[in-house]
Amino acid sequence: MTVYEYRAGLEGVPATQSSISYVDGQKGILEYRGTAIEDLASQSNFLETAYLLIWGEFPDAAELASFEAEIYEHRRMKYRISDMMKSFPESGHPMDSLQACAAALGLFYSKRALDDPAYIRAAVVRLLAKVPTMVAAFQLIRKGHDPIRPRDDLSYAANFLYMLNEKEPDPFAAHIFDVCLTLHAEHTINASTFSAMVTASTLTDPYAVIASAVGTLAGPLHGGAAEEVILMLEEIGSVDHVPAYIEHCLEHRQKIMGFGHRVYKVKDPRASILQKLAEQMFDKFGQDKYYDIAIALEKTVAERLAGKGIYPNVDFYSGLVYRKLGIPTDMYTPVFAISRTAGWLAHWKEQLGENRIFRPTQIYTGMHQVPYIPVEER
Numbered sequence: 001m002t003v004y005e006y007r008a009g010l011e012g013v014p015a016t017q018s019s020i021s022y023v024d025g026q027k028g029i030l031e032y033r034g035t036a037i038e039d040l041a042s043q044s045n046f047l048e049t050a051y052l053l054i055w056g057e058f059p060d061a062a063e064l065a066s067f068e069a070e071i072y073e074h075r076r077m078k079y080r081i082s083d084m085m086k087s088f089p090e091s092g093h094p095m096d097s098l099q100a101c102a103a104a105l106g107l108f109y110s111k112r113a114l115d116d117p118a119y120i121r122a123a124v125v126r127l128l129a130k131v132p133t134m135v136a137a138f139q140l141i142r143k144g145h146d147p148i149r150p151r152d153d154l155s156y157a158a159n160f161l162y163m164l165n166e167k168e169p170d171p172f173a174a175h176i177f178d179v180c181l182t183l184h185a186e187h188t189i190n191a192s193t194f195s196a197m198v199t200a201s202t203l204t205d206p207y208a209v210i211a212s213a214v215g216t217l218a219g220p221l222h223g224g225a226a227e228e229v230i231l232m233l234e235e236i237g238s239v240d241h242v243p244a245y246i247e248h249c250l251e252h253r254q255k256i257m258g259f260g261h262r263v264y265k266v267k268d269p270r271a272s273i274l275q276k277l278a279e280q281m282f283d284k285f286g287q288d289k290y291y292d293i294a295i296a297l298e299k300t301v302a303e304r305l306a307g308k309g310i311y312p313n314v315d316f317y318s319g320l321v322y323r324k325l326g327i328p329t330d331m332y333t334p335v336f337a338i339s340r341t342a343g344w345l346a347h348w349k350e351q352l353g354e355n356r357i358f359r360p361t362q363i364y365t366g367m368h369q370v371p372y373i374p375v376e377e378r
């Protein structure tokens with residue numbers, strides 16, 4: 001009998017083969033389909049990047065224009081979905097709303113044709129188009145407002161900010177937001193993508209795939225950390241309190257949010273770009289007192305945990321950018337989900353190409369031959 005070594009959290013265990021993205025965690029390299037994240041952030045845009053991730057090559061001008069047009073055409077939300085959302089408690093977390101709405105979309109498109117490229121394309125378009133609308137709608141509905149319709153004249157990023165904040169965004173702010181979407185779009189086989197792939201491997205529908213990935217992204221060890229970072233900066237309150245906060249975390253074995261990564265043992269390249277984006281936002285729209293605390297935190301963690309490979313991850317600086325964009329704190333993870341939908345869909349499509357159901361093994365640690373004792377005798 002083969003005995004396999006158990007690795008907690010599947011650390012270092014290859015669970016798939018993929019050509020979608022690449023991470024070198026020692027050198028701090030991230031590539032989407034072979035192109036460096038820095039080049040995509042400075043020269044591409046989210047929809048072009050989404051196309052690249054999903055179809056494996058950059059679109060030409062006509063392909064990009066028709067992809068954008070299809071997405072813009074499908075941005076409106078079904079009124080039954082917004083009616084459903086109106087029945088959700090306003091105090092609920094927007095990630096729970098998104099998970100429910102993504103799954104509910106499957107009710108409208110229940111005829112499945114996973115081997116038909118037209119079906120795949122329609123699902124990709126619908127999900128990329130409707131996820132932002134569903135995220136923004138929850139924000140408006142919980143404020144007692146009616147969701148506003150997407151604006152056909154606004155770009156993907158600008159339209160989301162418009163639907164969320166009920167006013168047209170500054171073009172520079174919309175550009176920065178688009179870069180944030182590009183940065184968060186894909187990251188190899190992280191927890192939510194793995195979840196998407198496991199779900200996809202059962203040949204269920206793509207709405208269930210995205211719903212399960214949303215549920216996984218929500219946790220504070222994954223995408224939910226971005227929200228926790230801002231709550232932590234608020235709790236710290238001033239630069240002077242940083243050393244004591246770090247000592248408290250270390251003493252109580254409490255994770256410092258936005259730090260550490262399974263793969264990166266250097267600063268996450270996306271964190272470096274997000275930090276620069278935050279600085280650009282501060283230069284244009286005014287400073288943020290939490291930035292000084294964040295800088296002090298990064299410096300103190302580097303000194304205090306030197307040699308442990310604990311550096312800022314993608315979730316550390318994103319919230320500082322989002323604050324300046326007027327995005328509420330509990331919307332940071334849904335915004336991450338808008339972007340990561342591209343990566344999840346790329347993996348869904350790749351998984352279907354060479355599918356085998358995920359069914360790993362376990363090492364049983366329980367008992368055998370335990371006699372049954374009737375309840376009245378226990």
Ligand SMILES: CC(=O)SCCNC(=O)CCNC(=O)[C@H](O)C(C)(C)COP(=O)(O)OP(=O)(O)OC[C@H]1O[C@@H](n2cnc3c(N)ncnc32)[C@H](O)[C@@H]1OP(=O)(O)O
Nearest residue numbers: 220221222223225255256257258259260261262313314315
């Ligand atoms: C989009 C994303 O998902 S990015 C990640 C977002 N998550 C966070 O920011 C939450 C905080 N970070 C963490 O919890 C972890 O670093 C994770 C979940 C990202 C990675 O977890 P793992 O690879 O399982 O690392 P693990 O938790 O085993 O940590 C390894 C060691 O580093 C320490 N460590 C890791 N992250 C941190 C942290 N944020 N603060 C303090 N210590 C840390 C652990 O205490 C552990 O130390 P030990 O060996 O002395 O016990």
Ligand SMILES: O=C([O-])CC(=O)C(=O)O
Nearest residue numbers: 186187189190191262314
């Ligand atoms: O790769 C990971 O484990 C987490 C991460 O950074 C991401 O999903 O963007």
